[in-house]
Amino acid sequence: xxxxxxxxxxxxxxxxxxxxxxxxxxxxxxxxxxxxxxxxxxxxxxxxxxxxxxxxxxxxxxxxxxxxxxxxxxxxxxxxxxxxxxxxxxxxxxxxxxxxxxxxxxxxxxxxxxxxxxxxxxxxxx
Amino acid sequence: xxxxxxxxxxxxxxxxxxxxxxxxxxxxxxxxxxxxxxxxxxxxxxxxxxxxxxxxxxxxxxxxxxxxxxxxxxxxxxxxxxxxxxxxxxxxxxxxxxxxxxxxxxxxxxxxxxxxxxxxxxxxxxxxxxxxxxxxxxxxxxxxxxxxxxxxxxxxxxxxxxxxxxxxxxxxxxxxxxxxxxxxxxxxxxxxxxxxxxxxxxxxxxxxxxxxxxxxxxxxxxxxxxxxxxxxxxxxxxxxxxxxxxxxxxxxxxxx
Numbered sequence: 228x229x230x231x232x233x234x235x236x237x238x239x240x241x242x243x244x245x246x247x248x249x250x251x252x253x254x255x256x257x258x259x260x261x262x263x264x265x266x267x268x269x270x271x272x273x274x275x276x277x278x279x280x281x282x283x284x285x286x287x288x289x290x291x292x293x294x295x296x297x298x299x300x301x302x303x304x305x306x307x308x309x310x311x312x313x314x315x316x317x318x319x320x321x322x323x324x325x326x327x328x329x330x331x332x333x334x335x336x337x338x339x340x341x342x343x344x345x346x347x348x349x350x351x352x353x
Numbered sequence: 354x355x356x357x358x359x360x361x362x363x364x365x366x367x368x369x370x371x372x373x374x375x376x377x378x379x380x381x382x383x384x385x386x387x388x389x390x391x392x393x394x395x396x397x398x399x400x401x402x403x404x405x406x407x408x409x410x411x412x413x414x415x416x417x418x419x420x421x422x423x424x425x426x427x428x429x430x431x432x433x434x435x436x437x438x439x440x441x442x443x444x445x446x447x448x449x450x451x452x453x454x455x456x457x458x459x460x461x462x463x464x465x466x467x468x469x470x471x472x473x474x475x476x477x478x479x480x481x482x483x484x485x486x487x488x489x490x491x492x493x494x495x496x497x498x499x500x501x502x503x504x505x506x507x508x509x510x511x512x513x514x515x516x517x518x519x520x521x522x523x524x525x526x527x528x529x530x531x532x533x534x535x536x537x538x539x540x541x542x543x544x545x546x547x548x549x550x551x552x553x554x555x556x557x558x559x560x561x562x563x564x565x566x567x568x569x570x571x572x573x574x575x576x577x578x579x580x581x582x583x584x585x586x587x588x589x590x591x592x593x594x595x596x597x598x599x600x601x602x603x604x605x606x607x608x609x
Contacts, residue, residue: 236388257391279391279393282502284498284502285502288494288498288499289393291397292397292401293396
């Protein structure tokens with residue numbers, strides 16, 4: 228039986244209702260590329276997602292429409308996923324104490340007093 | 354700006370040709386939505402189809418300012434004989450090679466057309482041309498990258514692209530069907546003319562295809578498929594229009 232649809236394109240495709248999914252072969256999937264976009268020149272590129280592509284050129288082509296068709300973009304990078312060298316999740320205890328290290332947060336530097344004093348002095352001098 | 358009636362008519366004709374090309378090809382290409390060869394390509398091709406319909410809308414809006422009907426009326430209520438697109442864009446999408454080669458031939462032509470219109474002396478069109486250029490640059494990059502990819506794929510992909518180029522070249526030449534009233538546009542600096550455009554197009558795509566180890570058929574042995582610009586279409590446009598306007602036709606006065 229050919230699938231009947233309200234969508235004329237589905238009818239035209241003459242899809243057999245009984246046809247079973249035959250599974251994927253090795254070359255049915257391309258490798259993946261990580262996509263990074265930059266909103267404004269000078270800003271850091273941000274990772275926005277992944278595309279399947281046979282090579283970097285095609286990855287850039289797809290990345291543009293997947294991740295840069297909404298919102299501002301001035302530049303795109305694509306990097307082969309297999310070229311990304313990364314840490315292991317089992318080593319994530321390396322990062323465990325980071326949230327406790329307040330002394331590394333800019334917020335923990337007591338500078339506001341100095342800034343306010345400076346502002347006061349400037350306004351008095353005026 | 355004071356434009357003589359004769360020039361105004363010629364200008365409107367040019368705008369209709371461009372807008373109708375974009376609308377019809379945009380609709381045709383949107384028929385791939387959900388059916389593309391891979392997800393990423395499905396999204397990219399659909400997104401470009403939307404760009405084309407958006408460009409058509411903006412061109413119809415200029416026509417509206419020049420005294421023609423509202424964009425929706427123009428897009429959805431004319432029958433095939435009233436369209437000014439080329440025959441090529443009306444053809445069914447076929448298999449992906451046909452749609453890709455059409456995308457390649459058409460968008461390379463359209464980018465050159467738009468590029469030449471940046472310098473038109475008709476200001477509203479010059480402004481739009483600047484706006485469209487970036488979109489079309491991507492469309493051409495997309496088309497060229499795919500053609501190169503398939504030409505360097507395997508023997509089958511290369512043969513299919515070359516065969517489709519051979520079979521479509523006459524249709525593609527129909528993009529540049531000259532209009533009788535074109536000279537008045539050329540004289541006033543509105544437009545460089547179809548003949549000049551076709552030469553520029555051949556000068557761009559010939560070396561590109563050769564660099565992919567593909568070739569164009571001999572132009573002297575190829576009959577351009579003309580007629581569309583004058584409303585003479587083969588059997589494909591009217592059924593497509595009927596399908597495209599099916600919902601609109603249920604209640605043309607509905608607010609969306």
